[in-house]
Amino acid sequence: MNKFARKLWTELQRKRSPLALGGELHSGDLQGLSRESTEGGHRWWPMASDRDGEVQLDAEGRVTEANAMAMRLLHCPVSDVVGRDFWQIVPETIADQFQFATNKALEKSPRHSFVANDALADSWVQYTIRRHHGGYSVTLRDVASTQTLLLMLKSSERFNDLLFDANPNPMWIFDAESRAVLAANQSAIDFYDIPRRRFITLDMGALFTDGEGAAVYQSLHLGQPGGDVPPHLRLCKQRKANGEVVLAELAWGRIDWNGHQAILVSLADVSERHLAEVSLRRTNDYLEQALAERDEQLKSAMRDLAAFTDAVSNDLLGSLHVANGFAATLAEKYAPVLDAQGRRYVGRIQASTRQVAVMVEDLRIFIQIPQQSMHPEMLELGPLCNSMANDFRKQDPARSVTFEIDTALQVHGDKRLISLALTCLLRNAWKFTARRDEAWIKVGVQPGQTPGETVLCVSDNGAGFDAAYADRLFQPFQRLHSSAEFPGNGLGLAIVKRVAERHSGRVWAETSAQAGTSFFMALPDSVAAGSAEDTQKIITLDDDDPERTQPAPLSE
Template identity: 45%
Template structure:
């Protein structure tokens, strides 16, 4: 009565056990109904869709899952041909192949898509003595994941193939090259198919490939960089840099190799190294030559200053004697000449002193110490007042001006700055000089400022003030060697700072020296040359 005799016998025995007796002929109708009900209940227990067919392919029984998954147009598929019960387009697509497979192997499986529902259903047909068993399973999620995986693999394959970096993969077990991109084929001078016929060790010079591959770590690894030699299609060697990483390629453990031809770079590096060595040699030679030239210049300067001192003393002595003994016998013109000689000898002596100071400043050992500038400025100002007792100049300072610096150098610089202020305020009825310290927030340095109300200078020539022998005023109007501010700048540089000047709109000028403090102050080992 049903195609699955064994299944029905089991159900009949189950019903008989529940009734406590074996089925008799008079109870056949009742037992058949019970059997059908039990069969349907059993079909509904499974989560998959199940359709039972007789030996002619007609539907004997089905569960609700099968009806939903098959999207059957018939409310009750019993008695209908299976291929008529499912959607027509699916039957047309798969019937012929299914019937042939069932005749040959007794089973067939296919996946059908329902576009409207965007659903994929797997049909599995299995033949047995009484008919066919058809199971249906919703495989939409798996199919989507598989499709995304295929799309991802396709995308990765495309990216791998067109990537400008030469890359190839080889199988961990066999060492056979599994894939190579276009850049790798171009690098080795062969096609991608030709490269795919190689083993990884064949891309290295004889005997070197096995050692390189054996040195790769076992298991997962990434970014193993190494410099080695490989060979191109014609056997031409090339120096390459390899980056190796373990990957899964089509479910196989593999190693991806990224290859960079560094032969040109290696040659360039070697050439650059040679150039650097030559430059270092030339710089060393130039430094030695500069040191020799500087030593010779220092020696010449020292000798010149020493040799000039004696004749200058002689000139000064004779001029003083003439002024003491014979000034009364000279006429006005003679006395003028004598005064010019004495002024020139004094100017020359001061110039020699300034040249000596500027020359020997770089050779002085830096000895930073905590000091107060107030007593230094007062002593220097007292010396200036003794030279010209009739001058009135007010010195304005805070009660204390503490800083860290080399005392000898800062005394020299302050002497130049105060002498400069004394000189250029000489035409003022009431001159003044201000000395102060302020912190520079940007650099953290202390800034020494010396300001006066003298005649000032043209701001357009501010950059020339600190250049040796550069004068913005005539020596006839204001005496001087033209080296004072150059000395100030040199002292600032030796302290690791700098010097600059600002001219006031209403006359006067301010001169500044930035002086690093503490750890920023240079030591003897790194003083500027």
């Protein structure tokens, strides 16, 4: 022990300060103390415990007694420590670090504590030294777990501070009671262009415009200390150091900041986004207005087209009927005076007028399908197929065609439109099997590729088509066979496609040299009912219709 320490121990022995922080011995301090009689009186020290290490020193700082726990905590290499100077049995690094400061502290106070780390033993020990009448008592306590938690806490705090300051979003914190700004991260410093030292002297209201800060503060309901502030987003105007005002989206949340009940504010500059949204809304309004105008123009054009179609079809059909009537009269009354060439001319006039009449009617139907009112229901198509098969046999009894019709032909759709499409498909199959000696036509339904879809299929073993031109098959007026081979106007399959699209369905075809052609029309199992403006009656397939009892003469 150096001279200064020896002098200090001598002075302490002479003064014999009582064992208490205030210099007096309190009755509560007598609990857990043991007493030993000596020539000079009594010496008091805390009784040994299993958790703490206890070392008793005489007035000169020499060890008089130490329990087993003290020896373990001190990692003392010698077994006999009685009579040794206390700082000699303490690890050297700890003695060098704390001996002088402890001696100075005990000059002013009867009690001194410190926490020391023994790096070699990887331990943390709390030393508490007390003066009493006969010398000193030293209590040692293992605080490794506590110190580890403190270090973890400090590390977590440093990590949180690092996250706060390195966050790319501007963030600042203000006191929930005084409204004073407590901290700001680097992004906030850059965003507002306010130096950090000046930033933390501001009232939070200084960052807002026109008293908006006070209104925001009131909206947070901070009157009750410790009350929760639910996560909150709000659009506010923020003022920068140069006076520029920007629109920002602020997020709020209550935190504890160094013992202060505080509010964490995180913001995002949404000025450009706001301007973009305003521009987008204006563009949308303009587009909606333009769309409404275009829609009205389209409706007007459709009405004009419908009127024009009716006028043309009626006038043209009327003229065709007149021409056909005169040709029939000419063939009937003047046949004796006409030679074979003249009679052939009259026959061609009649055939041409009938063909043009059919094309005009088909074209009118094709144009008006999108305007047809929809009344979807579950349909049984078997009776219609059987009726049309009988009609075909009556029209051409010399042909041998086998019809294979499923017993259950149920689809969901509008009766008029589905019947129209099926008529077109059956007439198409009847026409293209004309050159087969043993022809067959099959009609059936099958599940679709997607759930809730039914596929109507019409197949035949007639003339197929070149698969390379399959994309033209359902286009209006597109024919893959000449009229000399198979007569028609090229509208039948186009009508089938339009009916399918009216039901939100689809159509396609498959062909092979041996099996002929198969046409498929996929229909959803549920179709929304709808109506069209200025809808006109396009075709009726009901048996009780007085105007038309047979399907329109459509053909591919």
